[in-house]
Amino acid sequence: MTLLCVPLVSKTVEQMVADMAAAKACGADLVEIRLDHLSNFDPRRDLQLLLDDRPLPALVTYRPKWEGGEYEGNDKQRFQALCLAMELGAEYVDVELKVADDFVRLISEKKPENFKLIISSHNYQSTPSNEELSSLVARIQAAGADIVKIATTAVDIVDVARMFQVIVHCQVPMIGLVMEEKGLISRLLCPKYGGYLTFATLGAGKESAPGQPTISDLLNVYNFRQIGTDTKVFGIIGKPVGHSKSPILHNAAFKSVGLNAVYVPFLVDVLADFLNAYSSADFAGFSCTIPHKEAAVRCCDEVDPIAKSIGAVNTIVKWPTDGKLIGYNTDYVGAISAIEDGIRGSKGVGKDETVSPLAGKVFVVIGAGGAGKALAYGAKEKGAKVVIANRTYERARELANLIGGHALTLSELEKFHPEDGMILANTTSIGMQPNVDETPLKKQALGAYAVVFDAVYTPKVTRLLREAEESGATVVSGLEMFIRQAMGQFELFTNLAAPENLIHEIVKKYT
Ligand SMILES: NC(=O)c1ccc[n+]([C@@H]2O[C@H](COP(=O)([O-])OP(=O)(O)OC[C@H]3O[C@@H](n4cnc5c(N)ncnc54)[C@H](OP(=O)(O)O)[C@@H]3O)[C@@H](O)[C@H]2O)c1
Numbered sequence: 182m183t184l185l186c187v188p189l190v191s192k193t194v195e196q197m198v199a200d201m202a203a204a205k206a207c208g209a210d211l212v213e214i215r216l217d218h219l220s221n222f223d224p225r226r227d228l229q230l231l232l233d234d235r236p237l238p239a240l241v242t243y244r245p246k247w248e249g250g251e252y253e254g255n256d257k258q259r260f261q262a263l264c265l266a267m268e269l270g271a272e273y274v275d276v277e278l279k280v281a282d283d284f285v286r287l288i289s290e291k292k293p294e295n296f297k298l299i300i301s302s303h304n305y306q307s308t309p310s311n312e313e314l315s316s317l318v319a320r321i322q323a324a325g326a327d328i329v330k331i332a333t334t335a336v337d338i339v340d341v342a343r344m345f346q347v348i349v350h351c352q353v354p355m356i357g358l359v360m361e362e363k364g365l366i367s368r369l370l371c372p373k374y375g376g377y378l379t380f381a382t383l384g385a386g387k388e389s390a391p392g393q394p395t396i397s398d399l400l401n402v403y404n405f406r407q408i409g410t411d412t413k414v415f416g417i418i419g420k421p422v423g424h425s426k427s428p429i430l431h432n433a434a435f436k437s438v439g440l441n442a443v444y445v446p447f448l449v450d451v452l453a454d455f456l457n458a459y460s461s462a463d464f465a466g467f468s469c470t471i472p473h474k475e476a477a478v479r480c481c482d483e484v485d486p487i488a489k490s491i492g493a494v495n496t497i498v499k500w501p502t503d504g505k506l507i508g509y510n511t512d513y514v515g516a517i518s519a520i521e522d523g524i525r526g527s528k529g530v531g532k533d534e535t536v537s538p539l540a541g542k543v544f545v546v547i548g549a550g551g552a553g554k555a556l557a558y559g560a561k562e563k564g565a566k567v568v569i570a571n572r573t574y575e576r577a578r579e580l581a582n583l584i585g586g587h588a589l590t591l592s593e594l595e596k597f598h599p600e601d602g603m604i605l606a607n608t609t610s611i612g613m614q615p616n617v618d619e620t621p622l623k624k625q626a627l628g629a630y631a632v633v634f635d636a637v638y639t640p641k642v643t644r645l646l647r648e649a650e651e652s653g654a655t656v657v658s659g660l661e662m663f664i665r666q667a668m669g670q671f672e673l674f675t676n677l678a679a680p681e682n683l684i685h686e687i688v689k690k691y692t
Contacts, residue, residue: 182372183371183372183375183376183377183378183379183405184210184211184377184378184379185208185209185210185211185378185379185381185396185399185400185405186209186210186211186212186213186240186378186379186380186381187200187204187207187209187211187212187213187380187381187382187383187396188212188213188215188380188382188387188388188389188390188393189201189204189212189213189214189215189218190215190218190387190388190389191218191219192218192219192220193219193220194219194227194230194231197214197219197231198230198231200212200383200387201231201235201236201237202236203383204236204237204383204396205236205237207383207396207397207400208396208400209237209381209396210237210238210378211237211238211239211240211272211273211378212235212237212238212239212240213239213240213241213242213275213380213389214231214239214240214241214242214266214271215242215243215244215250215251215389216241216242216243216252216262216266217242217243217244217245217250217251217252218251218389222262224258224261224262224265225265228241228262228265228266228269229269232266232269232270232271233269238272238273239266239271239272239273240271240272240273240274240275240299241263241266241267241271241273241274241275242274242275243259243262243263244275244277245259245277247279248277248279248301248303249303249305249390256280256283260276260283260284260287263276263284264287264288264291267288267291267292267293267296268291268293270293271296272295272296272297273296273297273298273299273328274296274298274299275299275300275301275330276298276299276300276301277300277301277302277303278300278301278302278317278320278321278324281300281321281324281325281326282324284298285298285324285325297327297328298325298326298327298328299326299327299328299329299330299356300321300324300325300326300328300329300330301321301330301331301332301356302317302321302330302331302332303332303333304331304332304333304334305334305360306334307333307334307336307340308333308334308335308336308340308341308343308344308359308364309333310343311343311346311347314331314333314343314344314347315347315350317331318331318347318351318355322352322353326353327353327354328353328354328355328356328377329351329353329354329355329356329357330355330356330357331344331347331355331356331357331358332356332357332358332359332360332390333358333359333360333364334359334360334361334364335359335360335361335362335363335364335367335392336363337363337450337451337454338363338364338366338447338448338449338450338455338458339454339455339457339458340359340363340364341359341363341364341366341367342458342459344357344358344359344367345357345367345370345374348374348375348376349374349375354377355375355376355377356376356377356378356379357374357376358371358376358379358380358390359392360390360391360392361391361392362391362392362423362448363448364392365392365394365445365446365448366416366445366447368380368381368392368393368394368399369394369399369403369405369408369443369445370408370414370443370445371408372405372408372409372412373408373409373410373412373414373443373463374410375410379399380393381393381394381395381396381398381399382394382395382396383395383396402428402429402432403428403432403443403445404432404435404436404443407436407441407443408443409441411441412441412442412443412463413440413441413442413443413463413465414442414443414444414445414459414463414464414465415431415435415442415443415444415445415464415465415466415467415468415674416428416444416445416446416447416464416467416468417444417445417446417447417467417468417469417470418447418449418452418455418467418468418469418470418473418477419446419447419448419449419469419470419471419472419473420448420449420450420471420472420473421448421471422446422447422448422449422470423446423448424614424639425446425470426663426688426691426692427444427446427468427667428444428445428446429687429691430667430684430687430688431444431468431667431670431671431674432444433683433684433687434671434679434680434683434684435675437680437683438675438677438680440675440677442465442674442675447467449473452469452473452476452477452480453476453479453480456480456497456506460504462499462501462504464499465498465499465501465674466496466497466498466499466670466673466674467496467497468495468496468667468670469494469495469496469497470495471550471551471610474493474494474495474550474551475492475493475550475551477493477494477495477497477508478492478493478494478508480497480506480508481494481497481506481507481508482505482506482507483505483506483507483508484507484508484509485507485508485509485510487509487510487513487558488508488509488510490558491510491513491554491555491558492554492583493510493512493550493551493552493554493555494508494509494510495509495510495511495512495551495555495666495670496508496509496510496511496669496670496673496674497509498673498674509669509673510555511665511666511667511668511669511670511673512551512552512555512556512662512666513555513556513558513559514559514665514666514669515661515662515663515664515665515666515667515668515669516552516555516556516559516606516634516636516662516665516666517539517556517559517560517562517563518665519634519657519661519662519665520539520604520606520632520634520657521537521538521539521563522661523632523634523655523656523657523661524538524539524632524655525538527632527655537563537564539560539563539564539565539604540563540564540565541564541565541566542565542566542602542603542604543565543566543568543599543600543603543604544557544560544565544566544567544568544603544604544606545568545569545570545594545597545603545604545605545606545630546560546567546568546569546570546606546608547570547571547591547594547605547606547607547608547609547611547621547622548571548607548608548609548621548636549569549571549573549576549577549579549580550576550608550609552608552636553569553571553580553608553609554580555608556606556608556634556636557569557580557581557584557586558584560604560606561584561585561586565604566586566587567581567584567585567586567587568581568586568587568588568589568597569581569586569587569588569589570588570589570590570591570593570594570597571588571591572591572609574588574589574590577589577590591621594622594626595622595623595626596626597626597629598626598629600629601629601631602630602631603629603630603631604630604631604632604633604634605622605627605630605632605633605634605649605654606633606634606635606636607621607622607633607634607635607636607637607643607645608636609621610637611637611645612635612637612643612644612645613637613639613643614639614640617640617643617644618644619644620643620644620645620648621645622645624648624651624652627648627649627652627654628652628653630649630652630654631654631655632654632655632656632657633645633646633649633654633655633656633657634656634657634659634662635656635657635658635659636659636662637659638658638659638660638662638663638692639692641658641660641692642658643659646658660688660692663688664684664685664688667679667684668681668684671684
């Protein structure tokens with residue numbers, strides 16, 4: 182079982198004691214007491230206060246500046262404090278590989294039976310090759326470690342795959358973590374690869390190293406205690422990806438149907454490199470978001486005909502038997518059905534009407550990226566007269582040619598009014614948090630539209646939707662599209678019906 186360790190980085194002993202109790206209440210297995218963060222640290226007085234009556238096992242670390250910590254004094258005093266922590270019953274002490282020989286000599290005769298020495302090495306620039314990592318493990322083991330700890334830095338998410346391999350092959354307990362946001366999966370998927378522990382904070386701002394998740398997210402979003410060697414990994418590939426609500430939604434949905442699976446964010450630079458590094462059957466399916474939806478078409482072995490026509494894949498499923506990647510697009514059904522239901526709802530018409538309310542209407546799409554293509558294709562399929570307006574006119578023209586529509590520049594769109602009662606769909610990121618005051622089309626131009634949809638769903642009501650409603654249009658939120666495309670993905674990932682009520686509840690709670 183991988184342990185959950187909360188780092189304590191407060192400046193005062195009193196706060197650390199309070200944080201220890203909070204860590205226990207949150208479900209941590211142990212705490213890391215970072216002595217180098219304490220102001221006016223007095224070893225004899227403070228270690229007693231910290232270690233007596235502690236509610237959880239303690240790992241004591243006194244990290245020097247030269248290894249990324251705060252301590253600037255000499256090693257003699259540092260070692261004395263760490264020795265004292267061991268004598269007072271700390272379960273673990275962490276010491277750096279560079280000085281491990283001296284420390285091991287110092288404690289050799291005194292090591293209590295259940296005490297464990299962690300010998301650590303930190304690389305704040307990069308993650309070395311497999312060979313270099315393996316040789317580092319061997320050196321740490323030879324130095325006398327009970328537990329090997331290696332923390333490196335992710336320059337690219339593919340770096341984490343090397344760390345996973347090294348942990349799996351390590352003969353002694355190992356903590357192997359890759360720092361920074363691109364290394365997040367090294368922390369989330371620790372139990373799958375048998376890492377000895379992972380660090381999780383009590384809250385934002387309480388990290389001891391870059392990229393640590395909160396303990397609440399680990400336990401409540403990622404269902405950390407349920408992750409094991411056989412757990413299938415799914416996730417969202419994007420850049421940026423940290424804001425995505427998909428992990429909350431998919432993990433809750435997996436849990437509700439009892440599936441042994443976890444869904445994580447993948448901050449990816451180059452899609453092909455990522456898919457190559459995580460090609461094992463353990464990585465079973467992916468959602469794709471900005472800016473990878475178009476590259477995903479090229480990276481899949483097979484692409485569903487609709488996704489191929491759209492030219493964008495937002496869902497990749499790995500075929501378990503041969504590892505082939507199959508690409509789909511669930512954005513298109515999600516968005517179009519949300520707009521159709523929005524129109525039918527506003528007219529009080531039943532959902533199962535056979536003719537689409539989009540048929541024969543002018544349907545203006547702003548944007549020609551992944552979402553724009555899906556909306557334009559879907560509207561065309563439903564018999565609408567599609568018009569594409571885009572910042573880069575050339576892309577609008579290409580898309581219009583592809584689906585048989587008309588292209589406009591953004592400034593032409595301001596005066597575009599061939600008829601009343603048109604439908605407008607924004608598929609650019611204009612108006613998305615934090616730029617909530619921006620809008621893709623001035624309010625004066627909105628009077629021509631009977632229905633306005635915005636793919637942006639953070640915030641739920643964008644400036645475009647607010648002004649469209651004030652102009653008398655029926656508005657459809659991007660959240661509806663988000664819910665429906667996610668349900669489509671869940672069904673492709675699992676072959677099970679999506680838990681619709683649960684998904685609505687979660688979206689309501691988190692937006
Ligand atoms: N609700 C949902 O479920 C859902 C699903 C998918 C996407 N979305 C949202 O839809 C938006 C687009 O996603 P995508 O995957 O289609 O992205 P994408 O492929 O990168 O395309 C972005 C589009 O937005 C245009 N654009 C970006 N910034 C602009 C600006 N400042 N001014 C004018 N145009 C701008 C781009 O124009 P150029 O061609 O000139 O670069 C391009 O047409 C995002 O906000 C995303 O969150 C929502």
